[in-house]
Amino acid sequence: MKLQRKNRVRALAVGALAVSGALALTACGSDDTSGSGSAGAAKTSNIKCDGKGKLLASGSSAQKNAMDVWVQAYSGACKGTQINYQPTGSGAGVTTFLQGQTAFAGSDSALKPDEVTKSKQVCKGGQAIDLPMVGGPIAVGYNVPGVDNLVLDAPTLAKIFDGKITKWNDPAVKKLNPSAKLPDLKVQAFHRSDDSGTTDNFTKYLKGAAPGDWKHEPAKKWEGTGGQAASGSAGVSSQVKQTSGAISYFELSYATAGKIPTAKLNTGAKQPVDATVDNASKAISEAQQVGKGDDLALKLNYTTKAEGAYPITLVTYEIACDKGNKAETLPATKSFLTYVSSKDGQAALKPLGYAPLPTEIADKVRATVAKIS
DSSP states (O other), rough: OHHHHHHHHHHHHHHHTTTTTSOOOOGGOOOOOOSHHHHHOOOTTOOOOOOEEEEEEOOOOOHHHHHHHHHHHHHHOOEEEEEEEEEHHHHHHHHHHHOOOOSSSESOOOOHHHHHHHHTTTTTOOOOOEEEEEEEEEEEEOOOTOOSEEEEOOHHHHHTTTTTTTTTTHHHHHHHOOOOOSSBBBBBEEESOOOOOHHHHHHHHHHHHHHOOSOOOOOOOOOOSSOESSSHHHHHHHHHHHHHTTEEEEEEHHHHHHHHOEEOOSSSSOOOBBHHHHHHHHTTOOEEEEEEEEOOEEOOTTTTOOTOOOEEEEEEEEEEEOOOOOOOTHHHHHHHHHHHHHHHHHTGGGGGGOOOHHHHHHHHHHHHHHHHH
8 A cells, every 4th residue: 555655646746747837736626535646645634624715825846746745635635725836936936925915935945034024014913934844855967878877076066057067078077977988968057047946055055065166146046157947847857858968956856757867976975975865864954943933944054975965955945924824814824734744744755756854843843833823
């Protein structure tokens, strides 16, 4: 039974790529809880349903595959609630939330101080807070014919994505891959065209681990030189899959679903590190809370040299009001966030290539969600 459930969740990940332009599933989309979709794959018996009607949310495409599982599971249990999550990108999601158009936002970057200040106009008597919900590796996917085991490091990645390395047989790449048959092929680097928390986290890694080679400040908007752009994690991963010589960055779930090979990282540890959920968890375990009070924003360590720790990771947040939520959406918002932060909600993540929250962080999130008003 466990194997069947695991296969069903993986099947959803493949389907999520195929319909990446579509909106997240809503309650009216399917009443099937027999196991043919994600609602059957995720445990729903402990979901407490509150509130009715439509709940609008948008933001991070990094958490889209997780959100698909959560939404269908929740909607299958709570027939009176429709949850519509649009994977518009972290920047757009935060903007829409701060305009009061959505109940919560998904973002791969914590709120900036000016955004917290602005949120007080929407969160009457309170402010927006960052609630970590999903962790995981940002994989570096590539399409280099004849190369199945690529190793890269931070300086080389910085040069590739800043247009300084233009051929796959560049000496810097050869040095890291002495036994590989690297072709005389143009590097086709793809980055996100939309404001993206994945971009923010990826460039934080480049800046933190290779400051001498990555001169740009980390940001949701791409600041590197050259390369080509595509929209969303689904867009850049699709370009890698179909373009010879391509390389890009996206969540591991997209690499898994698209069967895209991912680079190992030379971090200074004894062995190059794979982009895996467990290796990302080792890196995330070093994160420190930098948010104040109920704001649970985290700071990651991008220069870890711990064995098996994969440092290109992100923690993606749900952003909601701590106080002052709209009366018509508060019950469903609180109920849904209670579910996704629960043990059942987190247990659905790992087969998709996401890392469930470490216990100490998850406990803080659950306690904070319980206080939302």
